[in-house]
Amino acid sequence: MFRLLTDPTDEFVRITIDGVDVSARKGEPVAAVLLRTAPFTARTTTVTGAPRAPYCLMGACFDCMAIVDGVASQRTCMIAVCEGMRVVRQQGKRTQTP
Amino acid sequence: MMTCDVLIVGAGPAGMAAAMRLRKAQIDVIVVDDARAPGGQVWRAAEQSADSMASVLGADYRAGREAIGRFRASGARYLAETEVWRLDDGWRAFTKHRGALDRIDAKAVVLATGALERPVPFPGWTLPGVMTVGGAQTLLKGARQIPQDGVWIAGAGPLVLLYITQLRAFGGRIAGWLNTAPSSNLWAALRHWPAMFRNAPDLAKGMAWRAQLALSDVPIIDVCDVAAEGDGRLETIRYTTTRGKMHRVDASLLLVHEGVVPNIHATVALGCAHRWSSQQQCFVPQLDAFGMTSRDDLYAVGDGGGILGARAAGLTGELAALGILARMDRSSAKDRERESAVLRARLERETAFRCFLDALFLPRRAVLVPDDDTIVCRCEEVTARSIRQAAHVRGSGPNQIKAFTRAGMGPCQGRQCGLVISQIAGSESGKDMDSVGYLNIRPPLKPITVGEIARAAKLESP
Numbered sequence: 001m002f003r004l005l006t007d008p009t010d011e012f013v014r015i016t017i018d019g020v021d022v023s024a025r026k027g028e029p030v031a032a033v034l035l036r037t038a039p040f041t042a043r044t045t046t047v048t049g050a051p052r053a054p055y056c057l058m059g060a061c062f063d064c065m066a067i068v069d070g071v072a073s074q075r076t077c078m079i080a081v082c083e084g085m086r087v088v089r090q091q092g093k094r095t096q097t098p
Numbered sequence: 099m100m101t102c103d104v105l106i107v108g109a110g111p112a113g114m115a116a117a118m119r120l121r122k123a124q125i126d127v128i129v130v131d132d133a134r135a136p137g138g139q140v141w142r143a144a145e146q147s148a149d150s151m152a153s154v155l156g157a158d159y160r161a162g163r164e165a166i167g168r169f170r171a172s173g174a175r176y177l178a179e180t181e182v183w184r185l186d187d188g189w190r191a192f193t194k195h196r197g198a199l200d201r202i203d204a205k206a207v208v209l210a211t212g213a214l215e216r217p218v219p220f221p222g223w224t225l226p227g228v229m230t231v232g233g234a235q236t237l238l239k240g241a242r243q244i245p246q247d248g249v250w251i252a253g254a255g256p257l258v259l260l261y262i263t264q265l266r267a268f269g270g271r272i273a274g275w276l277n278t279a280p281s282s283n284l285w286a287a288l289r290h291w292p293a294m295f296r297n298a299p300d301l302a303k304g305m306a307w308r309a310q311l312a313l314s315d316v317p318i319i320d321v322c323d324v325a326a327e328g329d330g331r332l333e334t335i336r337y338t339t340t341r342g343k344m345h346r347v348d349a350s351l352l353l354v355h356e357g358v359v360p361n362i363h364a365t366v367a368l369g370c371a372h373r374w375s376s377q378q379q380c381f382v383p384q385l386d387a388f389g390m391t392s393r394d395d396l397y398a399v400g401d402g403g404g405i406l407g408a409r410a411a412g413l414t415g416e417l418a419a420l421g422i423l424a425r426m427d428r429s430s431a432k433d434r435e436r437e438s439a440v441l442r443a444r445l446e447r448e449t450a451f452r453c454f455l456d457a458l459f460l461p462r463r464a465v466l467v468p469d470d471d472t473i474v475c476r477c478e479e480v481t482a483r484s485i486r487q488a489a490h491v492r493g494s495g496p497n498q499i500k501a502f503t504r505a506g507m508g509p510c511q512g513r514q515c516g517l518v519i520s521q522i523a524g525s526e527s528g529k530d531m532d533s534v535g536y537l538n539i540r541p542p543l544k545p546i547t548v549g550e551i552a553r554a555a556k557l558e559s560p
Binding site: 025028029032035051053054060061 | 132134139148151214215224226227228229230232233234236237240241242243244245246268330331350351361476477478479508509510513514545547
């Protein structure tokens, strides 16, 4: 859905989304990576299970919530990627353990 | 635990200006901000961005770098990626930085929490593939990424024109702009014609963006109605032109924007008095001449105190600093009068120009008070119909509607639906918006785990 404007000095890290290896630019928000990675969503809703994608990108809408390194309901637009980060798209209601 | 004279929440233009003016008088200042670097939304990543990037984003963006540099050198203690999740009288701010909890005590608090994009409820706005223009611009500035294919934009406002201009400069493609501003807006705005010229540089800038766009190959379509359709993601945009013709176009990405509104989450939670601004169709905190709310030693500056834009935000930040210095007996009345008169004269010009902009980009009615089938509360998936029905229960206001329908109870805590709930309640009851009011907001103001709340108990005393 989105593409990076790259620069030769860019550094990249590896993260996983739902267990799949993905390349991400160092320091970018997790939500930005989700918007480049099919199916371009972050979670499904707690009420009807409808898919949702990052919407406001400034921490206000909470639609980009996902499980990041084991912690559920994290706003992925507010979290920068780091090497080895594990992102899991959140399905429905949050649970204590992913 | 930390203490300071003044705690500033938000490191955008207003928060930084307040901090710098207070530092000039050697006041001990802490500035907390949820982003990774100072600048706020308007100057997001301005400090880190490469010259090539900043020059394409424009002169106003480059000016941010200089402001951030001065802020960094001001001696204010700056805490990045730090959120205030609770603020108690006195003032005691409970903060969270990544997983670490802390408390900051201050004599005065300045809320410089900025604006949010106005909620834009329309059929299909919750589908993946629909996001805000502001969100897309944040991705451009903060993550250097642009839409893969031709993007559709629906809405109106200065940010729409700015983003289109910036995106085209980076080689992005606009499939079409669905202009939602009612044509009657232009005539209403022209009634403010003397005000138009109060800020000639901004007027010229906006007209240049618009002219450039008119000369480009970007289709500009005046519409009165937009809907997003698709199975689990955006596939089709349906729109009705102002001439009454309905069209459908295939699309994978639709960006929407209908202006911005003050982020009043904290001021409402703290019980500050607010008033309805019919000009901006939103609630704004009631402020004195120095930006102090109805609560002593609690200030709201920048767009959080009413939408006036980045330049005015800096001025209101400085005015609040002068007000604080006065209450701390750190300035003479004569100096204060002289300095505040200069700031107010510049602020008056921005305020006058804003009348023109607000009239020009007043959102269409359907966005403010949506049709029955439109989802209003994204989190709890509550439609306008349910909210309307709840509004008909005798004596029902926003908080009763919330209890009946769960609208406003989800993770965003009403940030996306609060204003629309109030407007539906107002239109159904016929009451004026000041008596309708807004949702009650309570801490935690930001997400926090139960474990973290338990650990924060240690910070309670003394």
